Amino acid sequence: MRDTTSAGQHTSATPLLQTVALTKRYGTFLANDKIDLDIRPQQIHALLGENGAGKSTLVKTIYGLVQPSEGELRWEGRSIVLSGPSQARARGIGMVFQHFSLFDNLTVAENVALGLDGKESFKEISARLERVSHSYGLPLDPKREVWQLSVGERQRIEIVRALMQDPKFLILDEPTAVLTPQEADQLFVVLERLKSEGRAILYISHKLEEVKRLCDTATILRNGKKVATCNPKAETAASLARMMVGTEIKEVKPAATREITVPRLAIIDLDLEPDDPHGVHLKGIALEIRGGEILGIAGVAGNGQDELFAALSGERLAKDPGTVVIEGIAAGHLSISRRRKLGAAFIPEERLGHGTAPRMRLSENALLTGHVAGNMVLHGFVNTAATLNAVDRTTETFDVRKAKRDPEAASLSGGNLQKFIVGREILRNPAVLVVNQPTWGVDAGAAAVIRQALLDLAAGGAAVLVTSQDLDELIEISDRIAVMFHGRLSEPLPTAEASREKLGLLMGGSSLEATEQAHAAGT
Amino acid sequence: MQLVLEKRAERSRTVALISPLIAIGLTIVTMTILFAVMGKNPILALYVYFIAPLADGYSLQEIAVKATPLVMIAIGLSLCYLANAWNIGAEGQFLMGAVAGSWIAVKTQGTEAGHWVLPAMLLLGAIAGALYALIPAICKVRFGASEILTSLMLVYVADLLLDYLVRGPWRDPQGFNFPTTAEFDPVATVPTLIEAGRLHLGSILALIVVAAGAVLLGKTIKGFEIRVVGAAPRAARFGGFNANQLILLTFAISGALSGLAGIIEVAGPVGHLQPGISPGYGFTAIIVAFLGRLNPVGILIAGLFLALTFIGGEQAQIAMKIPLDVTKVFQGVLLFYVLACDSLILYRFRIISSAPQVARGTH
The missing domain is CATH 3.40.50.300 (P-loop containing nucleotide triphosphate hydrolases)
Incomplete structure (x- = not known):
């Protein structure tokens, strides 16, 4: 554990939002295990972690989408219960999701109007939308239909929609995953501006260089637990990665000699x-x-x-x-x-x-692409031993972790299933x-x-x-x-x-x- | 306290096996209540339905005779359903098979035709059923028409065609104007297995179909294709399997088996073509297919069970004056519970006590 009071933290007395020993259990699985988090005004706070570390569960709890099993949420020092996102929004918590919730065939203004809780008229909303988007340098034409817009523009709608609620605290889930580097730079300008206005931002990302550049504080989650809170500017990308993963990551090495052929x-x-x-x-x-x-x-x-x-x-x-x-x-x-x-x-x-049929076994998924060549099919009959053998070889060569020899594809974690799929294809020697x-x-x-x-x-x-x-x-x-x-x-x-x-x-x-x-x- | 459905990581094999049993249990409870409401003694009714038919040899044979078409049709339907192709018109394919096969019987009536007649009838019945099933399949593949509607509507077409034939061109001249063909010649009749008994060769064919279905689904690449296309269509396309081709194939197999069951029924237990040769076999087989978990061996067991309800229903009608429609209610309730219990394969119930969160109504 790192020193949680290290540099980079502004000295506002009470945090805007606090989670105290926040725990979320799904069955026997601990998605969040006693997580303490302090969000302060005028700060960009990074939330780092691998897939499955518990980032989504944590922010969903803060946004009222998930009810905690134990622990509490404090807003401006007082304990609160959020039974839904509208309650979170009413308090001044806004969120921009990674996957947009927009209707393709509606206009920008219509989409924004649908997402707002208030009782404004459509005309007022359109006017305010134009004002807000203009003042933050996020230009949007309220009359355009969403399907005509680029991904970056669609994200702008989501951000503007959140800003129109005038949030004190904004959560952004992997906002740059779909942006070009230039678009990301533009976004950072907006985020700096929001910060200077005194708002707090929780920034979820796994792009470490970005986090180092933008964020004042970083909290790192691993397997549902908080492993550290640190100043990302004082860390290296490698040290942040090490905290996220828990072990040293093997470096990828290209072969020394490679022949470019036909x-x-x-x-x-x-x-x-x-x-x-x-x-x-x-x-x-x-x-x-x-x-x-x-x-x-x-x-x-x-x-x-x-x-x-x-x-x-x-x-x-x-x-x-x-x-x-x-x-x-x-x-x-x-x-x-x-x-x-x-x-x-x-x-x-x-x-x-x-890539796989989720509810079928790995051996059957090996057959899915392996049936064209090799020994898996003989006179129309499936050679089960050969399909199992393919699973075993893939497991061994690509270190696929699974509960039993031949489980259903959907029961594997994302990383392990991807290793299986990549292995399945590569072992066919394409x-x-x-x-x-x-x-x-x-x-x-x-x-x-x-x-x-x-x-x-x-x-x-x-x-x-x-x-x-x-x-x-x-x-x-x-x-x-x-x-x-x-x-x-x-x-x-x-x-x-x-x-x-x-x-x-x-x-x-x-x-x-x-x-x-x-x-x-x-x- | 809160009851929630929670997703399982993997399909539960145990529940997949016991879920039909739970469904049967719930059906029996429901029926008990229904019998009581009707003013019948529920215990006696259940005895007449389920136990009495198992107690004598004649009824046992009759159960096998009734199960034969159910199982044959349901095996074909299970292939369609696994491939996500919804053939609801097995009843029509059954009737078309019966009509086409009967054509040979009618034309060879009273001639010197030899032992080729019965095999030719079976073959033609199967072909006719397959062709009839291909109509909705082709409409689906070519024009995107819903096979559920088209296959169902074609049932009535087949029904009326049969009606026309036995009232018109094929009517038995010596039949006192009854809408029926003449009794088929011995060479056009499915032989019985027991002297003077009811059990016939068709039951053996049904067992062969069950075995073939099990091999097809469990051991061959075609069976795998059928399962993938239904379970994950996009993955099937990625695997190089042609969904349209499989729709045509499963409809053709399903239609052929229904048609075969139809001509066996006419050339066997019935002995001539007439309206009402099927008490809804083609529809009951849908229940059989799902109750049997779309699995060939399961379908065999489910077919025998549903046949039992037919026989039990007849006996209850005779002994207790319970209307035959109650049998249909019974089968409908059973299908409902089977489908409902299926959710337990992928989900489990959990009772969650409201967490010690801050108070929000746990008084």
Whole structure:
């Protein structure tokens, strides 16, 4: 335990909000175990922890969504009970969720009006919305329908909606997960401004550099317990990570020698209209990945990454076979099974329900993608021993932790299930691997194992295409990085030349030439 | 105090096995109350329903005879339901199978046709059932029409077609104007297993269907595809399994088994084609499929149990003047409880005493 009175804490007498030995039990599972937290005005307080550490439960309790099993909440020194979010809002607690709760087909003003508790007229709300968004530098057109807006703009709606309640205390759950670096910078300006107005902010994130830059205090949770409260500016990212994980994280190492060989996956002028009306139209996508190479695709979610994955995997077929070439064979018209037979493997973003059937056993989930090749199916009959054997091999090689030999997929933790899925595909020895968000929602230990596995696979001669919203991850493992924006893919940049700034601009939709010209003109 | 449903980490296998038993128990309690309200002696009624039929050999044979079509149809339905394809029209497929198979029997009536007649009838019955089931399946795959509605509505079409045939072209000239075909020739009749008994070859076929269903679902890749498509459609697509193809396949198998059951019923216990050959087998089989947990062996047991309610219902009608409709109420209540108890497989009850939080009404 660290000294809780260390530097970085302002000296307001009573904390705005306090949790005292707050405990939340689900059955026998302790989601929060006696957590003490002090939130003071004019402070940005970071809440750090891995997935499953208890961050969500804690903030949901503070916001009145979850009732604590034991312990108490104090607001301005007095004990309070919040039976629901509206009571929390009435006291001046606002929250911006990671997953937006917006109606796509309604306008900005309509969405805001729906979320407010007061009795204002719609006209007054629209006017106030414009005023608030303007004064904080969060421009929004109240009359636009939400589906036309970018993710960053949608988040703005949520923030403005929270600010319109004039909260004393604002909770933000992973607000930068969906933003470009530039958008994140803009957000930080707003947060600093809120802080200077005397408001308190609880900032949930696992981006440690961000926390170091922005936050005055950090509370770290691990396995439902508070392990430390510290000044993040006085820590290093590595020391914060160590406190979050509890152990040293293995560093991911690229292979010393790697040979870039022949093109194994090529996308040639792929143009694909979306299935559903709010989907993204892929336009003129071209890419070539060689054996031994990892190519990263960055971009804000919802810019066509899912559509590209579907087109590459064959869940969506292209009209022109020549648009997707796997191992030199035109495959745009081939089914996912035929593409697997050509040596391709795929790992989708969604673990449960897409990558696996949640209520089926691991051995059955091994069969899900393993049935195309190998010894799992003989004359139409399933070789159960072979599927179990695949589970065992994956378990051993990728350190999948589970309660028994062959449990249901849904009973595994996110990290372990992801290790299983990655292992399942990699042990098939693919020549081409297409993976979407490899470490999304996965604990740091598992993430390191998965990234190392991707590097090793490339070192073994495979071509790997990684789509991720985590720029640090892409910079860590990719050889080249391209950016997806509005269904188009930028020219890939060698990672050495791909600064966060450059990538951020591309993620926001500016072309590099244009920004370079602007720079040249400016100097 | 608060009663909450709490999600389990994994499906409970034990509860999956005992949940049908809980459902049967609750049904019996409900029926006891119903009998009492009707002014009948509940204990005696339950005895007549469930115990008496098991006590004599004739009734036991009759239970097997009634269970035969139920089990055969329910195995096919379970494949559909596992694949998330909702075939509600097994009754119509049953009737179409009966009609198509009877066509051969009627046309060969009184000729020298040999032993090929019965196998040809069974085959044609199965094919007709499959084709009839493919109508809603194709409408679903091609046009997105709800298979629940189309398959159900086609039941009435089949029913009226059968009615027309036995009142018109196929009516027995010597039948005193009754709406029925002539009694089938011996070569067009399903042989009985016991001399002068009721048990027939169809029951053996039903057992073979149960075994085949168990192998298909448990051991083959096709069975796996059927289960994945129903349990996780997106994962199935990711696995390379074609949901539309599986809808067509399961409807075809289900229709074939229903049609087969239909022609066996006509060529066996009934002996000729007439309206009312089915006391709703195609609908009762839906209950059998769910009571049997969509599992072939479970379906065999559930089929025997539901057959028992048919026989018990008949006997209660004779002995206690309990209307036959009560049997249908019984079956409906049973299905209701089976589906309700299913939630216990994924959830468990927990009693939570209101926490020692600050007072909010625990007086």
